[in-house]
Amino acid sequence: MSDEELTDIEKAAILMISLGEEDAAEVLKHLGPKEVQLIGEAMTQLDNVPQSRVEGVVSDFMHLVSDQTGIGINNDRYIRAMLNQALGEEKAKTLLDRILATTNTSGLDTMRWMEPRQIAETIRxxxxxxQAVVVSYLEPDQAASVLAFFDDKVRLDIMMRVAALDRIQPQALQELNDMLEVQFTSSRSGQSRVLGGVKQASEIMNFIESSIEAELMENIREVDEGLANQIQDLMFVFDNLIDVDDRGIQVILREISTDVLLLALKGADSALQDKIYRNMSKRAAELLKDDLEAKGPVRVSEVEEAQKEILATARRLADDGEIMLGGGDDML
Incomplete structure (x- = not known):
């Protein structure tokens, strides 16, 4: 594989390992939780990287920096889950503590670095x-994991409130931050935040485990059928990939591993499978078909997990403006 075949995330992972812990911490403190996760995931897959490749990555980075006056990295789009696997639990904890200690992180922002169970216990x-404001503030996949730690009645109440949210005023947000910052790092903000809403509720529902999702949706429908229909209309599920254009499918396929794709297709209908095959090289499609036919029974949970990973990738690409979901004019 040449350096040109490396993804930006893989290049970032090589660069972080090359820098060492101290310098890597200085860089990572400017990233959001999920950006750290993506780099951490890539770091776990690096093995015996040739010196020539490291030099190529560093050279590319220096060339990029030399043409710019600054690098704007300041968003909270990703979480930290895989960093422990990349560095080991103790090193990861030390690194994250250093990052959080040297950045202005509000109570709500700090929650994005926490494990779902810990968040659930904090707001229980x-x-x-x-609870609804906190859940709305989190990324949808993290919010879904937090909701899994509440019982059905609480889950329903929270999701109804999430769907009804629109904008939270600075004072209310600051009061919530003040409460959380008893134990978290402080940060002040004077701007109102758009939180919650039907779209946010639908995105969270996309990540909730299937059996819980079905029951929760039915409960919402019993309370407010119109709201349930709105949420259902906005949900993007694996079968909806059939509506993504060929170029979009090709972009998605470049971002996911064959193992994940193989598992996901075990639960896909033939039309979607055919669409995937059409957007691969003839040889790759034949190999995938053979592997799919030879694949023995797998757990439904494994298939769902693989499909959710692909959906998360598709949503990220849509958010970045690289693909369109649903075949319409709107970008999700």
Whole structure:
């Protein structure tokens, strides 16, 4: 594989390993939780990287920096889950502590670095409206994992409130931050935040485990059928990939591993399978078909996990403006 075949994330992972822990921490403190996750995932897959490739990556980076006056890295789009696998639990904890200690991170922002169970325990006895604001503030996949730690009745209440949210005023947001910053790092913000809404609720639903999702959707429908229909219309599920154009499918395929694709297609209908095959090289499609036929029974949970990974990739690419989902004019 040449350096040109490396993804940007793989190049970033090589660069971080080359820098060492201290310098890597200085870089990573400017990234959001999920950016750290993506780099961490890539780091786990690096093995015996040739010196020539490291030099190529560093050279590319220096060339890029020399043409710019600054690098703008300041968003919270990704979480930290795989960093432990990349560096080991102790090193990862030390690194994350250093990052959080040297950045202005609000109570809500800090929650994005926490494990879902820890977040659930932190807000378990808070008012449902506070719970809804926190869940809305998290990334949809993380929010879905947090909701899994509540019972059906609480989940329903939170999701109804998430769907009803629109904008939270600075004072209310600051009061919530003040409450959380008793134990988290402080940060002040004077801007109102758009949180929640039907779209956010639908994105969270996309990540909830299937059996929980079905029950929760039915509960929402019993309370407000119109809202349930709105959420259902906005949800993007694996079968909806059939509506993504060929170029979009090709972009998605470049971002996912064959193993994940193989598992995901075990639960796909023939029309979607055919669409995937058409957007691969003839040789790659034949190999995938053979592997799919030879693949023995797999757990439904494994298939769902693989499909959700592909959906997460598709949503990220759509958010970055690289593909369109649903075949319409709107970008998700």
């Amino acid at each position: 006895f808070e008012h449902p409206q506070i």
